[in-house]
Amino acid sequence: MAQAVKGTRDLFGNEMKWFQKIEDTARRVFASHGYEEIRTPILEELEVFKRSVGESSDIVNKEMYEFVDKGGRHVVMRPENTAGVVRAMIQHKLLINNDPRLLYYIGPMFRYERMQAGRYRQFWQIGAESFGVASPESEAESLMMLFAFLRELGLKHLSLSINSVGTPECRPAFHEAIRAFFQAREAQFCEDCHRRIETNPLRVLDCKVPGCQVALEGHPLITEFLDEASQKHHDRLKALLTALDVPFEENPRLVRGLDYYTRTAFEVLSSDLGAQSALLGGGRYDGLVKHLGGPEVPAFGWAIGLDRLAMLMQQLHGDAPQSAPALLIPLGDAAALKALTLARDWWRMGLTLQLETRGVNLKKALTSANRQGTRFALLLGDGELEKGIVAAKDLQTGTQEEWPLNEVASRLRE
Ligand code: AMP
Numbered sequence: 001m002a003q004a005v006k007g008t009r010d011l012f013g014n015e016m017k018w019f020q021k022i023e024d025t026a027r028r029v030f031a032s033h034g035y036e037e038i039r040t041p042i043l044e045e046l047e048v049f050k051r052s053v054g055e056s057s058d059i060v061n062k063e064m065y066e067f068v069d070k071g072g073r074h075v076v077m078r079p080e081n082t083a084g085v086v087r088a089m090i091q092h093k094l095l096i097n098n099d100p101r102l103l104y105y106i107g108p109m110f111r112y113e114r115m116q117a118g119r120y121r122q123f124w125q126i127g128a129e130s131f132g133v134a135s136p137e138s139e140a141e142s143l144m145m146l147f148a149f150l151r152e153l154g155l156k157h158l159s160l161s162i163n164s165v166g167t168p169e170c171r172p173a174f175h176e177a178i179r180a181f182f183q184a185r186e187a188q189f190c191e192d193c194h195r196r197i198e199t200n201p202l203r204v205l206d207c208k209v210p211g212c213q214v215a216l217e218g219h220p221l222i223t224e225f226l227d228e229a230s231q232k233h234h235d236r237l238k239a240l241l242t243a244l245d246v247p248f249e250e251n252p253r254l255v256r257g258l259d260y261y262t263r264t265a266f267e268v269l270s271s272d273l274g275a276q277s278a279l280l281g282g283g284r285y286d287g288l289v290k291h292l293g294g295p296e297v298p299a300f301g302w303a304i305g306l307d308r309l310a311m312l313m314q315q316l317h318g319d320a321p322q323s324a325p326a327l328l329i330p331l332g333d334a335a336a337l338k339a340l341t342l343a344r345d346w347w348r349m350g351l352t353l354q355l356e357t358r359g360v361n362l363k364k365a366l367t368s369a370n371r372q373g374t375r376f377a378l379l380l381g382d383g384e385l386e387k388g389i390v391a392a393k394d395l396q397t398g399t400q401e402e403w404p405l406n407e408v409a410s411r412l413r414e
Contacts, residue, residue: 007113007121017320017411018310019124024104025152026126032389033145035102040084042108052083054258058192059289063111070208077132078109081127082285082301083292089131090294090400098297100132106306113242118273124306127282134286134298136237138265140244141301146268146280147246155270155312158279161251162266164234165202166226166288174225175201181219188215190312202255221252233263260287264300272312279312280304319373325352326412327340329365331381339380344407349409353378371396 004010009022016196027037044064053059065077078084085103094390106126113119130142143160150158162202166174173179178201183191189197189204189212196203205216226234246264255353256265273279282302289297313320330339336359343355360381369377379391384402392403392411403411 005121006276007115009120009122014320017323018313019306021307021314021320022153022306023126024107026104026149026210029149029152030104030128033102033148035104035145036386038085038088038103038105040078040081040088041068041103042077042110042265043075043186044084046076046080046235048083048087048273048292049076049079052086052258052260052288053080054200056196056203057258058186059111061090062144063113065110065112066145070291079103079111081107081125082129082288083290085127085129086289086292086294087397090289090292093264093297095131095289095297098132099392100130100138102128102130104128118308118311120307125299125303126306127303129299129301130288131289131297131299132283136221136233136240136410139237139245139284139300140240142282142302143241143246144265146302146304150268153309154316155309155311156316157271159269159271160241160246160248160266161254161269162237162248163254164226164230164263165222165255165261165265165283166264169218170225170227170230172223173203174220174222177225178202178204185215186341200258205253205255216253219253222255223250223252230263234391237264239351243354256281256283258285258290260285262286266302267277268304270308270312272315273308278305279308315366322373322375324352324354324374326351326376326378327356327365327372328353328368328380329369330355330360331362331379335380338385342380342408345411346412351409353412366393366395376412 001097036161038177049060054353055061062257063077067075070076086103089101094101099307104127107124108122109125112121128142128145158383180200180230182204190207190209193204193207193212196207204212205219207213218226238248254265254267261283263284267275267281268279269279280302284298284300286298288297289295322381328343329334339355343353346353374395377393377395379393384390388405389402390399390405390408393400
């Protein structure tokens with residue numbers, strides 16, 4: 001029998017319900033902050049990621065689903081969405097007049113990664129990008145929206161780590177210092193780090209190999225190399241977060257190892273997630289729009305893993321609420337027709353209920369309703385039709401009441 005491709009999975013039942021709840025919450029919270037949704041294609045030209053995520057990154061080096069299509073184009077199934085959003089903004093000339101633009105996206109990403117719990121090859125991200133503003137205030141605004149979103153989902157035990165990675169101007173001195181540090185301990189680092197130290201020394205700090213983490217003890221810190229403006233920017237962001245009661249810690253090892261990243265980098269971890277504790281990451285990327293061929297436009301953004309969010313929701317809140325709390329069960333032909341018109345009216349009134357249309361007997365209908373976790377079975381037989389009521393059976397308590405038809409809506413709403 002055919003199975004879903006390794007690393008991909010079908011979303012249904014509880015997990016799907018949590019996905020929907022998270023997406024609905026994101027759309028509502030982000031819209032209230034003035035963010036607009038953007039959807040870009042899953043397929044992008046290879047160049048888009050080579051030039052943005054960078055050829056020295058693991059994502060581009062090892063993890064991309066890339067192929068040549070029937071027209072001979074070298075395409076990639078996007079491993080992340082920032083590059084695609086920037087590509088779209090440039091293509092449609094949306095950033096030319098320098099007005100701020102606030103955008104969010106929700107969609108699947110693809111990375112050919114080693115399989116682990118909470119790590120998939122097709123996974124989902126929700127991301128927010130703010131274009132056109134270079135101030136720490138815009139970062140505080142974006143982070144406040146992020147935490148409003150996480151709070152609405154009821155998430156706790158989160159910690160925000162922040163750092164500044166400075167600017168391309170102050171990084172060469174840091175690179176030199178880290179290279180010198182590295183060369184003094186070369187043998188202790190993994191093979192990938194030997195490559196990284198040549199192509200992008202910041203990435204050595206990101207290495208997850210335990211031996212490399214040990215070897216990194218006492219390494220030079222990027223924060224010691226910040227230029228004055230970056231230092232000021234960083235101090236201002238910290239002051240804003242403190243004033244806004246957003247707790248954070250400083251992590252001078254936290255780097256987004258891409259050349260176009262500037263100043264603020266951050267991560268949110270959840271202690272409820274176990275080994276894969278990173279829930280989201282983001283930062284300022286003032287150089288990217290220009291780097292991809294657009295105007296010089298500062299930007300700040302982040303991406304959160306929907307799969308991990310859904311996992312947290314399941315852990316914290318258990319099963320998602322039943323989608324239809326009531327099932328209308330007609331008994332007999334006359335009731336079947338009446339049930340259709342009643343259901344239509346109730347649906348038009350915005351009620352959530354399901355209709356039993358199989359024409360099965362009461363026992364079968366109730367067994368299915370119980371299996372699906374339905375709260376109320378609304379029974380409609382000839383007797384009920386005559387009296388203008390439904391017999392409402394509470395499947396949790398087993399009690400039964402008569403509800404006049406014109407009261408069903410208000411009682412279900414209760
Ligand atoms: P990144 O784009 O690598 O900064 O990742 C941002 C967030 O996306 C992470 O913190 C995770 O929550 C999520 N994420 C990244 N890769 C995966 C994956 N392979 N499977 C599930 N979630 C992922």
